[in-house]
Amino acid sequence: DVKVTQSSRYLVKRTGEKVFLECVQDMDHENMFWYRQDPGLGLRLIYFSYDVKMKEKGDIPEGYSVSREKKERFSLILESASTNQTSMYLCASRTGEVGAFFGQGTRLTVV
Amino acid sequence: RKEVEQDPGPFNVPEGATVAFNCTYSNSASQSFFWYRQDCRKEPKLLMSVYSSGNEDGRFTAQLNRASQYISLLIRDSKLSDSATYLCVVNMGGNEKLTFGTGTRLTIIP
Numbered sequence A: 001d002v003k004v005t006q007s008s009r010y011l012v013k014r015t016g017e018k019v020f021l022e023c024v025q026d027m028d029h030e031n032m033f034w035y036r037q038d039p040g041l042g043l044r045l046i047y048f049s050y051d052v053k054m055k056e057k058g059d060i061p062e063g064y065s066v067s068r069e070k071k072e073r074f075s076l077i078l079e080s081a082s083t084n085q086t087s088m089y090l091c092a093s094r095t096g097e098v099g100a101f102f103g104q105g106t107r108l109t110v111v
Numbered sequence B: 001r002k003e004v005e006q007d008p009g010p011f012n013v014p015e016g017a018t019v020a021f022n023c024t025y026s027n028s029a030s031q032s033f034f035w036y037r038q039d040c041r042k043e044p045k046l047l048m049s050v051y052s053s054g055n056e057d058g059r060f061t062a063q064l065n066r067a068s069q070y071i072s073l074l075i076r077d078s079k080l081s082d083s084a085t086y087l088c089v090v091n092m093g094g095n096e097k098l099t100f101g102t103g104t105r106l107t108i109i110p
Helices: none
Strands: A004-006 A010-013 A019-025 A031-038 A042-051 A054-057 A064-070 A073-078 A087-094 A106-110 B004-006 B011-014 B019-025 B032-038 B045-050 B055-057 B060-065 B070-075 B084-091 B098-100 B104-109
Touching: A004 A087, A010 A019, A019 A031, A019 A087, A019 A106, A031 A064, A031 A073, A042 A064, A042 A073, A042 B098, A054 A064, A073 A087, B004 B084, B011 B019, B019 B084, B019 B104, B032 B060, B032 B070, B045 B055, B045 B060, B070 B084
Parallel strands: A010 A106, B011 B104
Antiparallel strands: A004 A019, A019 A073, A031 A042, A031 A087, A042 A054, A064 A073, A087 A106, B004 B019, B019 B070, B032 B045, B032 B084, B055 B060, B060 B070, B084 B098, B084 B104
């Protein structure tokens, strides 16, 4: 089974802090994604990466950056956390035509 | 128009009944289609891929209509454990990005 692991289930951070969300997958997938999920808005793509050191903006990249130094790891960075970034963050990985597999999610609260 | 559109529901269906969801997508060049299931406060999990010829997995049947740009999911003999939110997912083509619908909430009533 594919395993996608996110570093934290719950995080509470203060406004203005720099926040790192880590994601690791164990199936050698080329593609990795970061989504956020909010009630009524569904999953929205923040960034994705199709190879090491490669990244592309998704639909809502503002206020975020990403890093992919190794194939198995994809990090999401909130440069200066704000309260409107309180959300559920979901990491996923994918290869070929198969659907994506998700991590368990990180529920981030910015106070 | 949203890229992927679903009826949000909720659908409240008695146990044993058959229920069907539709999902429409805007990009005719879309290449891959999936249904996901998401339980409350959990991550989405892949339920099934959707192929042009239609496909079945036990009580679940998925179909694709390219001409009308919609996909469907049929659940037969519904169980209490089928209660969840069902997400329609489309790969629009050109890259590996997956676009999600906002989901259809299903509750199976005993």
